[in-house]
Amino acid sequence: MSDSASSTQHGLRGKPMRRVVMGSFAGALLEWYDFFIFGTAAGLxxxxxxxxxxxPNTGIIAAxxxxxxxxxARPLGGMVFGHFGDKIGRKVTLIWTLIIVGTSTFLIGCIPSWHSIGIWAPIILMVLRLxxxxxxxxxxGGAALMTIESAPPTRRGFFGSLPQAAASVGLMLATGVFALCTHLLTxxxxxxxxxxxxxxLSAVMLIVGLFIRLHTDExxxxxxxxxxLDTKKTPLPIVTLFREHPRTIWLAFGARLAESVSSNVINAFGIVYVSTQLMLSRDVPLTGMMVASAVGIVxxxxxxWLSDRIGQRRVYLISAGFCVIYALPFFMLLNTQDAFIITLSMVLGYNLGPTMMFAVQPTLFASLFGTHVRYTGLSFAYQFSSILGGMSPFIAATLLxxxxxxxxxxxxxMMLVSLISFVCVWKINATVKQVRKHGVSECVSP
Known part of the structure; x- marks a missing residue:
């Protein structure tokens, strides 16, 4: 190892760490860009x-x-790739996830419409979405662990948040591309x-992301x-996970719900609510989310950085509590139909709500599991809770x-789900102390 990197005991530094961060960020950017363009397209x-x-209303619900x-399909992917990520390594697993996501997203842009092939259009859309x-x-799970597991222990909150910032970049790119297309085209x-x-455009990100990830170390x-792992026969990571962390995994699952639901309500549903229910130009909510995501990058x-000083759990509690309080005022601000106030409401909601939780989430959750089940643990908590998050725009449209x-x-x-997460994060503290006592986690505890 070069002089620019410290020993494995204290994590990577300098150029090797920058390369790891770039690899994680590139893959996460593709993931979130693909995620947000589908959500934006579904609404618009x-x-x-x-x-x-x-x-019209039924069509939006169907979309x-x-x-x-x-x-x-995400929990299945989380279990499959979590298994291989814990068994054969994070790097090779992430290369395959990148190829699958990028290729399927590109093909979605090639689907003929209903007027061309009838019922096959939504069927193909559904299959590619799956x-x-x-x-x-x-x-x-893998993108977050690539940085967290290589970073110095006292800075894992900061380095773990860097790939998370790709969510804001992906959102800004997705809404920006859609806004640009609506401006330039009839x-x-x-x-x-x-x-x-x-x-x-996801094909371009796929090529760049693959190049970077292929040159990133484990x-x-x-x-x-x-x-x-090589010297002894170990059971399946998912079996070990539930045997060693039966309570922890469900607390992490519940803790993640607020971030997932609030993000989709504020972003995907918020754009549709302003443009279809309030009958304002699509540029208003798209611009609002572009500004919100730009702030989120910072x-x-x-x-x-703050979580390395006051703890990931405390930051998460503040944000979950904010979502409980802000759920109803968010829609009050949207109902003013003032473009500036709508933008402000999205900036506050997105950054003090899901972004604040999302920034510290992987480091907090990684501190709950040992290396041998960490990819599976993060993937389980994140992806199974994503089912409710992914259905949030559908639920919100139905409730509307x-x-x-x-x-x-x-x-x-949104208020009820955020309250559930607040309680789960509150109870995580005792779990972290128990994990630290038994020495099964190498990550810095919150």
């Missing part, structure tokens, strides 16, 4: 393209159902072929643990319909 254009024979169905979800299921051109451009924690690593166009049921849904 999938209904008339793939469900034209449905009533959001295709968005949500991918989340049902494949995309399968690949995404293995991406999160509505007819955009609905005919312009909507495909954001999906096709994590230090996994390298230290590798001799144990706030995410800032929260990671039940509320006669009023968003208060949606706000109460």
């Amino acid at each position: 254009i999938f209904a008339p393209l793939f469900f034209p024979e449905s009533a 959001f159902a295709t968005f949500g169905v991918g989340f049902f 494949i995309q979800g399968f690949g995404l299921g293995g991406e999160y 509505p007819e051109q955009f609905m005919s072929w312009g909507w495909r451009i954001p999906f096709w 994590t230090l924690d996994f390298q230290r643990n590798r001799p144990q 706030s995410c690593p800032l929260m990671g 319909l039940l509320g006669n166009g009023k968003p208060w049921l949606v706000g109460m849904f």
